[in-house]
Amino acid sequence: MERSVAGRLGFAVSERVSFLIKSGIFLSICAATMFVALAASYPAVHDTLHNVRHALAIVPCH
Amino acid sequence: MSLRVLVSLFIFFFALLFGSGVRAEELNVYFKTTPRSQLLRPFVDPTDLSLLVTAADGRPIKHGTVAIRLDAPSPGSFFSTDIPMIEGTLLNQMQLPLREGRANWKQLFPIRGEYRVSVDVISADGMKASKAFAFTVRENEKKWLALGAFSSALFVLGFIAGRVFTGTGVRAVPVVLTAALLSAGISGAPQTEGPPKGVLEIEPAIVGRPSAVRWKLAGDGGGGARAATLTLTITHLEKQKVVFAVDRIAVPGEWSMQYNFPDGAEYRVVAAGYVAGQAPVRNEQVVTVTGVEPPASAMMPVLAFFTALVAAGLGAGRWSKRRSRTQR
Numbered sequence: 188m189e190r191s192v193a194g195r196l197g198f199a200v201s202e203r204v205s206f207l208i209k210s211g212i213f214l215s216i217c218a219a220t221m222f223v224a225l226a227a228s229y230p231a232v233h234d235t236l237h238n239v240r241h242a243l244a245i246v247p248c249h
Numbered sequence: 250m251s252l253r254v255l256v257s258l259f260i261f262f263f264a265l266l267f268g269s270g271v272r273a274e275e276l277n278v279y280f281k282t283t284p285r286s287q288l289l290r291p292f293v294d295p296t297d298l299s300l301l302v303t304a305a306d307g308r309p310i311k312h313g314t315v316a317i318r319l320d321a322p323s324p325g326s327f328f329s330t331d332i333p334m335i336e337g338t339l340l341n342q343m344q345l346p347l348r349e350g351r352a353n354w355k356q357l358f359p360i361r362g363e364y365r366v367s368v369d370v371i372s373a374d375g376m377k378a379s380k381a382f383a384f385t386v387r388e389n390e391k392k393w394l395a396l397g398a399f400s401s402a403l404f405v406l407g408f409i410a411g412r413v414f415t416g417t418g419v420r421a422v423p424v425v426l427t428a429a430l431l432s433a434g435i436s437g438a439p440q441t442e443g444p445p446k447g448v449l450e451i452e453p454a455i456v457g458r459p460s461a462v463r464w465k466l467a468g469d470g471g472g473g474a475r476a477a478t479l480t481l482t483i484t485h486l487e488k489q490k491v492v493f494a495v496d497r498i499a500v501p502g503e504w505s506m507q508y509n510f511p512d513g514a515e516y517r518v519v520a521a522g523y524v525a526g527q528a529p530v531r532n533e534q535v536v537t538v539t540g541v542e543p544p545a546s547a548m549m550p551v552l553a554f555f556t557a558l559v560a561a562g563l564g565a566g567r568w569s570k571r572r573s574r575t576q577r
Contacts, residue, residue, distance in 0.1 A: 209414040210563050218556045226548045244392035245328040247543035249513045
């Protein structure tokens, strides 16, 4: 997929840059997921994961 | 020589003036938790707290009152506890009568950290004493284990991703987020029941802000100052745990305290008053405590820590993949 995208757009990136881009996207997804799961105040998510949040000792909840 | 006389005179008058003040401080105050503080864990079981006030001769004073103030642990420097709105707040403020020099109550400690108890005693003959105590409640070991397992899982996730992302081939990394969405309606308007002889009043409760809890005998004849004994219990309905209780304390027809409900949930407050020669007076009220969202300052360090763990895993995974490739 990476090669096909690079071929279509007409540019190629080094392996190091490729890793950084992929890692950045992966970290962003992880951070967003953790924010929703552990910090969002949306009632459905909060109520479902309330006990998980308290069980982790350092995750603030109410 | 004259200087010595002057110093002697100064010491003599100093002792004369301030010596009596020291002697007036003749009450001894002792504080005890049962079980002992090393065994206490947050939100596990209510703890028996007791104060003993003795005179200088070691005998418990017969009568008196004690004003008690219990403060929650101060906020941590980096990570918060699981209930940050409670940190550094007044948990409980009340006045209890001394019975044979003792005052007892039950309290559930909501978070880990150092609690502070301030005590002001006034004996029936007007003697006063103040003392502050501190004790530490340690975090539940199961929670530290859960945190360790979760942190390890994040590191491993990052490690695998780091290995996958390193190299020419690109493989899709499935990120599956499963969230079972269950909505639970919040209901439960405060309800009051019980015989009309007692009145139980509770201010609207918000986490982190003490609410006044008042009980009094209703005037069926204007006897507002009738002596009674009161048993008051606050129970966390979801966890079915007693979070606060006083048992048969002598009150002059009414009693009040400031109480900080520890989390946004429903609590049952039951007051039972006993007046000599009359049937017990029982009041019950269910309180829905409004939860308060933790501030961003409490959220960010945790999220940063967890994301850093994933990032560390990514780095370790990449290092591992490159190392194994160079060794081939």
